[in-house]
Amino acid sequence: MRVVPSARPRKLAKVPFAELADGRLQGVVSSGSDIGRVYVSSVEAGTYAFACSTNNNRPCGGARGSFCNHIRALVDEAVLQYGVERVTRYLKAEPTGEDPSGYSVFNAMYSTRPAQGDSSAAAQVFSRFLRHLAYLEYAPATAPLPEMQWFPTTRAVA
Amino acid sequence: MVPHDEGGGLMRADLLTDVVDGLDEALAAVDGFDGALVDGLLRPRPAQAVGLAGLADAVAGSPLAGRVAEAAEKTAAGAAGEDHFVALAAARTALLGSVHDALVARVGEAVGRPRPEESGTDRPGTQEPTANLLIAARSWLCDLARAGWRGIDHELVAGAAPVVSAMLPEPGMRRLAALLDGFAAELAASCPGAALEHVPVRRWADLWSRAVLLTLPGAASAPAVGEVTGRLLPLGVDVQEHATAVQAQVHAVFEPADGGPARLVRASVSAPKPDTVVGAGLWQLLRPHMSLLAAVGEGRAVEVDAMPVTAEGDLVWDDARARTGEPAEVFAAARVALPAAAAAPAAPLDRHPVRIAVPVLVEGYAVEEGDDGTAFLIAGQRLAVDVGRVPAAGPLTPEVIASSGACVGLLRWDAGEFLLQPLAVERTVRKKAVAVHAGAWAGGTTDKAGVRAEKAATDAVTVLRERAGRLLRK
Numbered sequence: 194m195r196v197v198p199s200a201r202p203r204k205l206a207k208v209p210f211a212e213l214a215d216g217r218l219q220g221v222v223s224s225g226s227d228i229g230r231v232y233v234s235s236v237e238a239g240t241y242a243f244a245c246s247t248n249n250n251r252p253c254g255g256a257r258g259s260f261c262n263h264i265r266a267l268v269d270e271a272v273l274q275y276g277v278e279r280v281t282r283y284l285k286a287e288p289t290g291e292d293p294s295g296y297s298v299f300n301a302m303y304s305t306r307p308a309q310g311d312s313s314a315a316a317q318v319f320s321r322f323l324r325h326l327a328y329l330e331y332a333p334a335t336a337p338l339p340e341m342q343w344f345p346t347t348r349a350v351a
Numbered sequence: 352m353v354p355h356d357e358g359g360g361l362m363r364a365d366l367l368t369d370v371v372d373g374l375d376e377a378l379a380a381v382d383g384f385d386g387a388l389v390d391g392l393l394r395p396r397p398a399q400a401v402g403l404a405g406l407a408d409a410v411a412g413s414p415l416a417g418r419v420a421e422a423a424e425k426t427a428a429g430a431a432g433e434d435h436f437v438a439l440a441a442a443r444t445a446l447l448g449s450v451h452d453a454l455v456a457r458v459g460e461a462v463g464r465p466r467p468e469e470s471g472t473d474r475p476g477t478q479e480p481t482a483n484l485l486i487a488a489r490s491w492l493c494d495l496a497r498a499g500w501r502g503i504d505h506e507l508v509a510g511a512a513p514v515v516s517a518m519l520p521e522p523g524m525r526r527l528a529a530l531l532d533g534f535a536a537e538l539a540a541s542c543p544g545a546a547l548e549h550v551p552v553r554r555w556a557d558l559w560s561r562a563v564l565l566t567l568p569g570a571a572s573a574p575a576v577g578e579v580t581g582r583l584l585p586l587g588v589d590v591q592e593h594a595t596a597v598q599a600q601v602h603a604v605f606e607p608a609d610g611g612p613a614r615l616v617r618a619s620v621s622a623p624k625p626d627t628v629v630g631a632g633l634w635q636l637l638r639p640h641m642s643l644l645a646a647v648g649e650g651r652a653v654e655v656d657a658m659p660v661t662a663e664g665d666l667v668w669d670d671a672r673a674r675t676g677e678p679a680e681v682f683a684a685a686r687v688a689l690p691a692a693a694a695a696p697a698a699p700l701d702r703h704p705v706r707i708a709v710p711v712l713v714e715g716y717a718v719e720e721g722d723d724g725t726a727f728l729i730a731g732q733r734l735a736v737d738v739g740r741v742p743a744a745g746p747l748t749p750e751v752i753a754s755s756g757a758c759v760g761l762l763r764w765d766a767g768e769f770l771l772q773p774l775a776v777e778r779t780v781r782k783k784a785v786a787v788h789a790g791a792w793a794g795g796t797t798d799k800a801g802v803r804a805e806k807a808a809t810d811a812v813t814v815l816r817e818r819a820g821r822l823l824r825k
Contacts, residue, residue, distance in 0.1 A: 196537040196551055197594060200626045205811050209818040214539065216505055221818065231821050248821060274627070279540065324516060325625050326819045328595055329812065331519050333622035333640040335668035337573065340530040340561060341591035341598040341621065342705045347739045
């Protein structure tokens with residue numbers, strides 16, 4: 194009945210935020226070395242143009258000319274969260290091999306030698322992350338929402 | 352096996368498979384309109400005009416006749432204004448309302464419980480300070496109808512986001528906000544529409560029409576009409592969720608303290624949520640706002656004192672008016688109290704088959720597991736069981752359901768057939784009846800798998816907040 198299955202539970206420490214929106218796979222990736230640093234990373238659907246910069250707007254050292262490890266982590270976690278099919282369809286990626294995974298989706302895009310996009314996406318990703326977080330702050334309510342009957346829980350996940 | 356206790360509120364499952372007069376005709380008119388939405392109403396083709404005219408014909412004998420006929424005509428000519436779309440949505444809603452009524456009458460015969468009283472409550476047209484948001488929502492919905500499901504793209508779908516963000520902080524706008532948010536997420540996941548393999552035609556037309564009607568001032572108001580005092584005997588918890596919202600509804604038998612007749616009630620708690628909060632995280636979000644969830648988990652009755660209730664039998668929960676009471680076993684409540692409990696009628700605008708969720712007790716069935724899912728064979732009649740509708744964060748698994756001998760569930764209707772959604776089952780373990788509840792973990796759990804799920808959910812929220820802090824401190 195529902196069209197979009199629930200996100201699969203995943204650990205959020207490495208990639209606290211990943212989404213398919215604005216024509217991009219975009220998200221926030223924790224630094225592997227500095228607890229105080231996070232990266233804002235994105236890959237555009239179709240062209241795979243990529244961007245990665247820190248929370249202080251410094252460009253990511255690993256993303257000079259090609260995908261960095263933050264983008265690798267973002268792809269892996271997005272595949273965990275949304276399922277490989279939805280991620281490939283959204284990005285128009287063409288992974289080879291029988292059992293596509295985050296690894297093969299990443300490689301399929303990487304091998305096309307995508308261009309580095311401009312970092313203007315970062316501000317937008319950041320504001321989307323804040324919008325996402327705002328959902329934690331709205332107070333629960335006890336007035337009934339009859340429309341939620343159209344959205345039954347399902348045991349199925351992405 | 353033949354029901355051994357005809358007086359105990361057991362169900363006549365045979366009535367659930369009988370033909371309902373007029374149902375196919377009503378749904379055919381609905382399908383005609385729904386088909387017209389697939390390619391959009393910007394420049395309708397002759398086939399779409401037929402669907403529109405069919406909808407108008409179907410309500411020709413109703414007070415809507417004139418407005419819908421005009422709307423169908425203008426829309427077929429590619430000249431529809433917003434009011435025309437509203438009229439079409441109203442006609443579709445009226446048709447499905449009649450389907451709802453026929454199905455509810457049939458369920459009434461099958462379960463043989465007291466009939467609901469006729470609903471005559473008008474909703475007050477309250478002055479809403481958020482009229483501009485309703486207008487913005489309607490405008491987006493009309494753009495959708497013009498583009499059609501085949502014409503959706505990311506830019507069009509993204510138009511819902513600012514409207515939803517502005518609505519969420521307004522308590523009175525939650526119904527429309529939750530609906531639009533879930534709908535837009537589905538559309539976004541299906542973009543571009545031109546490349547879509549399968550269009551969920553009736554579903555999206557359902558969501559669209561409901562949203563259009565909710566943009567009318569006052570349509571979403573369901574005020575409390577009284578207060579009730581007495582004892583609640585919980586029957587189970589139903590969980591609904593999409594990526595960014597969750598609702599838990601407790602179905603219960605209410606026994607008034609004044610000795611009046613028992614009635615069926617619901618108590619709901621809902622919240623917006625980030626899409627990464629799932630499973631046990633849903634319980635954690637809702638638990639602090641409705642003590643009833645813990646009572647359900649512990650298998651206890653709840654005493655309520657002057658709890659507000661709507662005309663539809665929805666308690667508007669307030670923890671200050673509730674006190675956890677004596678242990679109350681769900682199957683005892685279902686066998687003893689449920690047969691005499693009357694349900695409240697649905698509000699006129701809410702009449703839709705999706706809303707049908709009638710608590711029932713079935714027992715003495717055989718379980719059939721085939722390619723088309725699980726079913727109970729009750730006195731030779733097959734009743735499909737919706738095992739997927741049981742929350743993942745709980746002990747009630749498809750395997751447990753398959754080994755059960757009695758079930759308290761919600762009777763629902765979807766895609767042309769009645770289904771049973773299990774809320775709790777009873778199975779025999781070492782010659783003893785043991786109950787397993789879908790909502791057993793609602794208030795927390797000591798179950799090993801449950802504790803793990805709870806910890807993972809807590810970690811997720813902690814990480815989200817901490818990482819956000821890093822970003823915000825830049």
